[in-house]
Amino acid sequence: MRSSLPRTHLAGLALALLAGACGRSSPRALAAPAQRIVSLAPSITELLFALGAGPQVVGRTVYCKYPPAALAVPSVGDGLNPSVEAIVARQPDLVVLYRSPHTEAASRQLQALGVTTLVLHHDRLEDIDTTARLLGEATGHADEGRAIARRIDSVLAAPAVPGPHARLVHVVWDNPPIVIGGGSYLDQLTKLSGADNAFHDIATPSATVSIETIAARDPDWIAVLRETSDTMPPDYAKRPEWRVVRAVREGRFLFLPADLFGQPSARAPEAVAYLRHLLDRSPLVVPVAR
Amino acid sequence: MKWIGMGAVLAIAMLVAVVLGPAHVPLSDLLDSPIVWDLRLPRALLALLVGGSLGMAGASLQSLVRNPLADPFLLGLSGGAGLGAVLAIALHLGGPWALPLAAFAGALVALALVFRLGLVGGAELDPRILLLGGVAVGAFTGAVTTAIVSLAEASELRNAYLWLWGGLSSASWATVRLIAVYVPIPLFVLLAAARPLDLLVLGDESARYLGAEVAATKRRVYLAASLLTAAAVSVSGVIGFVGLIVPHVGRGLVGVRHRALLPAAFLIGGTLLVLADTLARVAVAPRELPVGIVTALVGVPLFALLLRRWSAA
Numbered sequence: 001m002r003s004s005l006p007r008t009h010l011a012g013l014a015l016a017l018l019a020g021a022c023g024r025s026s027p028r029a030l031a032a033p034a035q036r037i038v039s040l041a042p043s044i045t046e047l048l049f050a051l052g053a054g055p056q057v058v059g060r061t062v063y064c065k066y067p068p069a070a071l072a073v074p075s076v077g078d079g080l081n082p083s084v085e086a087i088v089a090r091q092p093d094l095v096v097l098y099r100s101p102h103t104e105a106a107s108r109q110l111q112a113l114g115v116t117t118l119v120l121h122h123d124r125l126e127d128i129d130t131t132a133r134l135l136g137e138a139t140g141h142a143d144e145g146r147a148i149a150r151r152i153d154s155v156l157a158a159p160a161v162p163g164p165h166a167r168l169v170h171v172v173w174d175n176p177p178i179v180i181g182g183g184s185y186l187d188q189l190t191k192l193s194g195a196d197n198a199f200h201d202i203a204t205p206s207a208t209v210s211i212e213t214i215a216a217r218d219p220d221w222i223a224v225l226r227e228t229s230d231t232m233p234p235d236y237a238k239r240p241e242w243r244v245v246r247a248v249r250e251g252r253f254l255f256l257p258a259d260l261f262g263q264p265s266a267r268a269p270e271a272v273a274y275l276r277h278l279l280d281r282s283p284l285v286v287p288v289a290r
Numbered sequence: 291m292k293w294i295g296m297g298a299v300l301a302i303a304m305l306v307a308v309v310l311g312p313a314h315v316p317l318s319d320l321l322d323s324p325i326v327w328d329l330r331l332p333r334a335l336l337a338l339l340v341g342g343s344l345g346m347a348g349a350s351l352q353s354l355v356r357n358p359l360a361d362p363f364l365l366g367l368s369g370g371a372g373l374g375a376v377l378a379i380a381l382h383l384g385g386p387w388a389l390p391l392a393a394f395a396g397a398l399v400a401l402a403l404v405f406r407l408g409l410v411g412g413a414e415l416d417p418r419i420l421l422l423g424g425v426a427v428g429a430f431t432g433a434v435t436t437a438i439v440s441l442a443e444a445s446e447l448r449n450a451y452l453w454l455w456g457g458l459s460s461a462s463w464a465t466v467r468l469i470a471v472y473v474p475i476p477l478f479v480l481l482a483a484a485r486p487l488d489l490l491v492l493g494d495e496s497a498r499y500l501g502a503e504v505a506a507t508k509r510r511v512y513l514a515a516s517l518l519t520a521a522a523v524s525v526s527g528v529i530g531f532v533g534l535i536v537p538h539v540g541r542g543l544v545g546v547r548h549r550a551l552l553p554a555a556f557l558i559g560g561t562l563l564v565l566a567d568t569l570a571r572v573a574v575a576p577r578e579l580p581v582g583i584v585t586a587l588v589g590v591p592l593f594a595l596l597l598r599r600w601s602a603a
Contacts, residue, residue, distance in 0.1 A: 078440070175389065176457045176578065202577065209312075211459060212329045213576045216313030238386040241462035244328045 030116050033140030034094035038087050040079035041098035043122050043263040045070050047132060048096075050148060050266040053139040059090040066259045082106045088113060094138060098122060123205065125188050128152045128264050148266045155269045161194030166279050168221040168254065169198045169214055169247075174236035176208045185264045186223075193275035195221075215244045221279075222247045223254045225262055231255055254278050292543055296557045300338075303564040307334035310568055312575035333461035337567045337581075338560035339469045340458070340522045341532055343477070345559020346552050347515040347522075348533030349540060350480050353487045353548065354511050355417035362519035362533040365424035369431030370400025371523040372454050376435050380442045390460065390524040396431070397520035403427050405512065414494075414505040415512060456529035456582035458567050465525050472521050476514035477556070483511050484548035491546070529582045531589040532559050542596060562589070 038059030039045040045064035048057050054069055061079035064070050076086040081102050087095055087110065095110050096118045097103040107117040118138065120131050129149040136145015168190060170180035180186045181202030190197045198217040199209070222245070224234055233253055242248045256278075260271050308320075308330050315323045347362040354360075374396020378388050407423030408415040439447045486507040489497035498504050522529070536559040537551070543558070544550040566584040573579060 081440075176459045176580070199576070207577045208457075208580070209576055210329075210571050210578045212325050212571070213312045213578075215325055215329065235384055235386050235388070239460070239462060240464050241329060241332070241460065244324050 030094065030138060034092075034116070034138055036090065036092045036094070037139065038076060038090050038092040038095045039064065040076075040082055040087075040096060040103065041120075041122060042066070042079075043265060044096050044098065044120065044131070044135070045073075046263065046265050047122075047128070047135060047148075048139065051132065051136055051139060051141040051144045053135070053141050056139055058092060059087060066265075079103075084109045084113075088115065094118065096120060096135070122264055123183075124185055125152055125156055125264065125268055128266060128268065129156075132266065151266070151269055155192060155272060158192065161192075161276075165194060165196045166220045167196045167198045167217070168223050169217070169219040170223045170225075171214075171234075172206055172225075174234065174239075174242070177211055177214060178206055178208050179214070181205060181207050186261060189261065189268065189271050189275060190223075192272045193279060195275070195279055211241055211244065215246075219245075219247050221252050221254045223256055225258045226255045227258045229255075229257075296543070296554065296561070300557055300561045300564070303561045303568075304334050304338070307337070307564050307568045310572050312571055312578070328462070332463050332466045333458050333567065334564055335466045336458055336461040336469065336525065337563040339466070339473055340526045340529065341536075341563025341566075342556035342560035343473055343518040343522045344529065344533040344563070345536035345540070345555035345557075346477065346480060347518040348559075349537035349548075349551055349555035350483070350487065350511050350515045351533075352537050353491050354415075354508060354515070355421055356491065356493075357417070357421065358538065359534070360421065361530070362515065362522075363528060363530065364428070365420065365516065365519075366400040366404045366427035366431065367397045367424075367516060367519050368454075368523060368528040369428035369435070370403075371397040371520065372528065373431040373435045373438075374399075375454070375527075376438050376447060379447055380438050390465075393527075394520055394524035397516075397523055400427050400431060401513075401516045401520060405509075405516075408512070415508040420512070454528055455580035456527040456585075457570075457578075457580050458526050459578075460525055469521060469525060473518065476518045476521075479510055479514040480518075481549075481552055483507055483514075484552055487511065487548040488546075527580075527582070529563065529585055531582075531585045531593075532563055535589045535593045536562060538593065538596060542600065 035056050036058045037048060037053065037056050039048055039057055040061055042061065042064045045057065045060045046066050048054060049067050049070060057070070057073050059076040060070055060073045062075045062077060063079065074090065076090060077083045079098060080100055082097070084106055092115055094116050097107055097120070099119050099121050103119060107119050110117050118134070121127055122131050129152045132145045132148035132152070134145070136142045136148070170186050172178040172180060179199045180197065181204045182197065182200040183203050184205040187197045187200055198219045199207070233251055236242050237248050237251070256275065260267060260274060265271070308326060311325065311330055313325050315325055320326055344362055348360070351362060351365065352358055352360045371393040374392040374394070375389055377396070378392035383392060404420065404423045404427050407427070408420040410419060486497070486502040489500045489502040490504065490507060492500070494504050519533070536555050539558050540551050540554040544554045562585065563581070566588055567581050569588070570579040570581040570584045
């Protein structure tokens with residue numbers, strides 16, 4: 001089935017890549033679904049496995065840890081500063097890169113070596129829709145790609161959760177304090193879960209702010225990404241300057257699993273449900289000892 | 291008169307720092323708002339102490355190595371502190387004070403290395419070797435830091451770089467107390483060395499003929515200035531340009547005698563950092579700039595202006 005994919009269809013794909021807002025093809029477009037794919041972003045690796053193209057993935061970055069099956073794929077190093085040599089050594093027929101100045105240069109080098117590349121923006125929920133379709137067609141899993149796109153579309157089109165909304169701040173780092181802004185995928189997940197990101201007004205994905213600003217916006221919850229399942233408040237919760245923030249003082253932390261919330265993912269509906277569950281059931285309040 | 295002026299400017303700067311901020315606090319609530327008492331006031335005091343320390347460390351080091359380009363961070367301390375901080379994050383050292391302590395320890399190791407290098411010629415610190423050693427140690431620790439950041443998988447390390455640009459977001463009464471207890475000792479050592487520093491500027495030979503204990507003074511001044519810088523960097527990261535520019539402003543205002551220059555450098559450095567931090571907090575609110583960027587943006591044009599005025603005079 002895969003090998004008999006009509007050529008016209010792929011020509012259409014190549015056109016879509018050239019014209020598409022987020023894609024780019026090499027001079028030599030794919031003549032058949034890619035069988036040896038190197039993925040240079042954790043979110044792309046996850047999406048490829050979600051499409052059922054996992055067995056076709058022959059290279060990943062050191063940061064690609066989800067799904068666990070991805071760990072069996074050899075790593076080609078860092079995705080944002082890629083090693084062209086390590087990638088070519090995997091003899092790929094398709095390399096998918098995350099768009100940045102470094103990766104654009106690597107993409108040109110790979111194309112010069114005759115490897116088809118796809119450079120993608122994959123930052124927001126609506127990007128998953130586009131990339132799922134594109135990667136689905138490029139890997140011979142077009143149906144699965146469309147199915148994922150439909151799931152994402154239905155989450156995006158879901159009616160807004162009626163208020164009142166809990167206000168939360170995603171604290172990414174404590175010194176200097178870095179929070180998630182309106183430009184991030186996490187901001188979208190927050191909104192869809194029926195909560196408000198207290199820093200939605202900042203247009204960039206993340207920003208450095210003062211503790212004073214966090215205190216003044218007085219969020220109900222501090223959301224923290226966690227690699228592990230422990231629910232101990234973060235270390236900074238013991239620092240006096242952070243205790244000016246009410247949510248920190250009262251130990252109102254929401255711990256979000258990093259593999260579910262850390263990257264734009266086809267599991268966005270699960271992430272929304274998880275956060276909604278945390279908010280509805282008012283998770284355990286652990287007061288912080290001074 | 292000049293001293294009253296400097297004191298008045300500092301007082302105004304402190305007032306502005308406490309009144310202004312990204313959060314709106316009505317003037318009537320100013321005295322009982324936790325944002326003012328627990329965030330703005332300790333932060334302004336920390337800026338004063340850190341800026342003052344950097345200014346005074348810079349003034350003493352420039353005299354010690356007889357080089358107007360000397361800066362507290364040129365001597366390898368920032369590299370050592372950065373390496374310490376990055377190691378603490380990469381090794382997941384826990385506890386609310388892990389980062390400042392690791393940065394302090396890193397700065398001390400760099401200090402010891404550069405100090406030992408400075409003594410290769412004998413018991414007397416050689417200013418040229420101090421400078422070269424500082425730059426070399428700084429480059430080496432910088433390379434190790436970058437290697438850790440690019441090889442380690444902890445995604446938090448990306449944020450460690452932000453800390454290296456400097457910022458006062460860790461300010462609290464606990465931090466202020468810590469620095470306020472620690473800083474007076476090296477400050478006093480430097481002030482006590484004011485007279486021998488005056489002589490040292492004339493050159494080692496002349497200083498010796500005029501009765502200065504050259505070797506002992508150099509070691510004391512180097513250690514005191516470095517320990518001041520290490521403390522500053524452990525709570526606020528690397529805040530550049532204060533230690534470089536402030537001593538020159540001080541010389542323009544009160545002259546080259548260290549008895550006046552060192553206290554002036556403290557006052558000017560403190561004032562500059564209090565103002566720069568206020569700007570960092572409010573200029574792009576609700577976002578915040580790294581204060582090191584503001585000190586450079588404000589300090590460098592000021593410096594250029596002063597250079598022009600002095601060369602014209």
